[in-house]
Amino acid sequence: MSNFKDAQNKAHPNKTNTLMSALIVILILNVSIQIWLLYTGLNNALGKNKDVALPAFIASLVLFLIGFFWLYFLPMGYREKKNK
């Protein structure tokens, strides 16, 4: 079966590099938002203001799932064809 990966793997390194950087930037952004969510949720929970914790967790989970399925688009880089 062939999918977009084959074309992606043969793409010019410049293209691959850009793609890779974009993916990593998005992941870093997700992680920063998650750090903020955790900090806020914890702070409010300790201040007897527990209503924030659950929405913060849901948002955090959604961000994680986005990041996880993002990985599917990671370029694999150039690989030499093995003849088996």
Place this chain on the structure above:
Amino acid sequence: MSDQVNEPHWKRDFPIQRTEATKVSRRDFARFLCLVSGGLATGSAYVAVKANFFPPEEIKGEHFVCKAAGVPLGGTRSFVIEGSSIPYILIHLEDGSWRAYEQKCTHLSCAVYYKPGSGQIVCPCHEGFFDAMTGEVLAGPPPRPLPALEVVMRGEDVYVKAGNEGIAKNTGRM
């Protein structure tokens, strides 16, 4: 994911071609970021579960602390309530009123103390200041006010009971 690799791991970690080396490490970096992301989501889940299903237990009833004569004006006294290990501090303010707070700074749990004559509770660790009347944060890194207990006078005896939320409104900082 469709990236079957038929090479041994050492070859992936130390590939012969330089281009492969850089690409592999960025892939791993992205995966690592995803792992961190999962860890943070787990942490948020823990906070949510703890906040909703295991709230900290409330103090029930009144507890005797000491005789009123034992604490002079501007003096303080540390105490614990039996059945719990949280240290508290009882303060006899200069205007004659009594206050009781948790003696744990809301920043990183250092022991706070009352600075006589200033009306302020001080945390020596990172220069955090609290208002001794209300427990509010005046300055420094602490994100929340000090949790307060209500002080009840019974003749010559000082008792404490669970604080009314009115004294210090506990709202977390964003």
